[in-house]
Amino acid sequence: MPNAVVMTGYGPPEVLKWAGVPLREPGEGQIRIKVKAAGISPTDLALRAGYLKAIPLPPNAVLGFEAAGTVDAVGPGVTGTSIGDGVTALLVGLGGYAEYAVASIWTRKPDTVSWIDAAALPSSAEAAVGVLRQLNVKSGETLLLFGGGGSVGIIATQLAVARGIKVISALG
Incomplete structure (x- = not known):
């Protein structure tokens, strides 16, 4: 079971805990990424703090709108991307603070861009x-x-x- 930083409630950083989560499979038009770096956006911080409670989050939500890593699995209908490719992704459904994330929006990571910089680009x-x-x-x-x-x-x-x-x- 892979690990992720889950949000156990709204509040300070202490509400974030390292925990095992199910490994999600990519669906139609999606890829799964083995995350090497995740961006921390102001929206992630506002969600965690509880400033955006109007946006419903499931229990033990995994935050992270952006991540970079290598393609680990490819869902049906995906073309032009293969297992092992380096990518940076915008994670509309969150999930970047995990060992693995599923993405519907991604682009290839240029070799000259570090994983950390690539994770900060999508938003x-x-x-x-x-x-x-x-x-x-x-x-x-x-x-x-x-x-x-x-x-x-x-x-x-x-x-x-x-x-x-x-x-x-x-x-x-």
Whole structure:
């Protein structure tokens, strides 16, 4: 039985306990990852502290919206990813604080990116992509970006420049 950091209730970090959990199998369009690193997001901290009780969590929930590791199993319908591939994943259903996590959204981890850095990317990348999509900025246009020095801003800048958008970044 693999281990995970389970949340035994809302509160301080002491509500997190190391415990055995069932090994989940990947479903249609999913992969299972042997986790090498997990990101700790502000949302994870808010969930644990009880600030987001409107989001229902099962008993002994395993937090973690993002993780990086090697593909351990591939579910039906998955193509282009094989067992042993290094990936970084956004875990919509949580589960990154575990030895194994099941993911529906992932991308291959570049060899030049460390496991720790790869685990910190998914939530920031999702936010950056979402903002650029919502703004619908086009090639040749200019984007004024506040907070360009943060994780979301850095990724948004790189994506915008790659799309031919001029970026002006405001920091501080």
